[in-house]
Amino acid sequence: MLDSQHPLQPRLDEIIGGLRGLEGPLLPILHAVQAEWGHVPQEALAVIASALNISRAEVHGVMSFYHDFREEPAGTHLLRICRAEACQAMGGAALAEAAKARLGVDWHGTTADGGVTLEPVFCLGLCACAPAAQIDGRVVGRVDADRLEALLKECCA
């Protein structure tokens, strides 16, 4: 348990209190926690566990199973590039390589200045306007290296 002085506690209690009545509340709680802090602070796990009457290990097991939940905050901007087949058919792999080279990171990496995190995604449902990417939640179709450059300039300039 966190001591009552911990800065997370009041907001965390609110989040858990609002969702714990759901049937199967753990994923909605983890999503809400990540929406609040940009990641799931590890000190929150014990609080969630205690509120739901499950073990901390169980909460950790669930959060670590899903690709979406982060233990650490991402960079200021999150760039996701689709790696799935339809995007590969339209040059998705080359786009991914261009992005890695441009940012100087591999998948899941964050640029040295903390500006951009690069994540793979398997399908955004934009398979008829491939290759697809998503920057800070905004989806973009038919992305090539030039378009990517323009997007990065737009958000990170």
Added chain:
Amino acid sequence: MKIYVPRDAAARALGADAVAKAVVDQAARRGVAVTLVRNGSRGMVWLEPLVEVETDAGRVGFGPVEVADVAGILDAPESHPKALGLVEAIPFLARQTRLTFQRVGVVDPLSLDDYEAHHGLKGLRRALGMTGAEVVAEVKDSGLRGRGGAGFPTGIKWETVRTAPGDRKYIVCNADEGDSGTFADRMLMEGDPFTLIEGMTIAGISVGATKGFVYLRSEYPDAIEVMTEAVRVARARGVLGASVLGSGHAFDMEIRVGAGAYVCGEETSLLNSLEGKRGVVRAKPPLPALQGFMGRPTVVNNVISLATVPVILEKGAAHYRDFGLGRSRGTIPLQIAGNVKFGGLFEAAFGLSLGAIINDIAGGTATGRPVKAVQVGGPLGAYFPVAKFGTPFGYEEFDGQGGLIGHAGIVVFDDSVDMLGMARFAMEFCAIESCGKCTPCRIGAVRGVETIDRIARGDAAAIPLLTDLCETMKDGSLCALGGFTPFPVMSALTQFPDDFARAKEAAE
């Protein structure tokens, strides 16, 4: 003046929001009163953003529209270079049989009045006058089979849940559409969310369930937004709630968001995820129909299966059943994707040949190069060579060719694709997404990548090993992830052996 600019994610990914803003700005500058409707997509993705202007003759289309085109469309629509004429006369659309997608792209997605003006709620009203057994019989008679990929008869699943003992039952909609090349669920939820709500409500009242969940993947933020708002509207208007349309039947639903695990598209891992657990696959039996969500009898159906129920109830089982081929009855929303000229959603009766779909409807490749391979049914579907283009689109027909139709996604590749690379990707994807429960999937996929790398280095002795590994994965995995990954791998190996041999020469 009524103007439609889609709010579908694909249209937005191609600039629809900026176009919509330009329509409002330019109209204001001209002093023209414009009603802007953010509709769903008509499914002609190469024309997106497709702007439609309502005229006395019908809705006239323009596409693909850029911001710079908007002024011209408002000033001189007839002579605009991007004018497409009446949208419903565009051959790609005119040739379709739109039943499940009858309203997608047509209506304002969040207007329940618009929904009702286009035959919405007719199916539910009819169902409310029937017994649960009669509704289930109607769904059975329609021949509807699970559109998620497994093809299990929907009515039989409903009958199992209806007759199962249980004080609480659930309807769970599988909207975890993770297969590459598929976007029908997304388009339907973004373009006509009330159809899914109506379908789930019909399922609920006929099997005796009072609660539904839509398990919607986090990669679809637009669909999450539209569905959440549609549920709120439906509740406010008495479609959902303690007494559905005043009938005394209770049914309500929640939208739940996934968290990026592909395997949660498998129904039992979806149920675990919904319960707040790791998305690990469960052994069957017990069937989810008997012990599903929270151990209660549960209908788990794909978005398209549930969204097809309203039209079946509206027009009758026979109307739906009369379309199709063999044991594949009704229509299927084909999703044509990847390297194609005219990509998008094409709803048609089962039975079109793969070749007709790709050459005739999709117009061949976008790059203009010859087609080399077509993956049907997502990342777990087989690769088809051009030699198999005669295969008619149907569950049994594709099964007979060593493939599957899955969720009806069709991904086209031109002759620049390296099939060894695609086989390797299939194994890599399985390794990343495996839930870890079965050894053949968890370990086999990793060994599969290594074995394909050996073949790529010119070690032909690894080919029998890969074949053997695929057999083990197929027979020894609980679910389709480990069990079907061999489909793309083995079809690549057997249909495109040159790509596996060329790598050997290159290495020497």
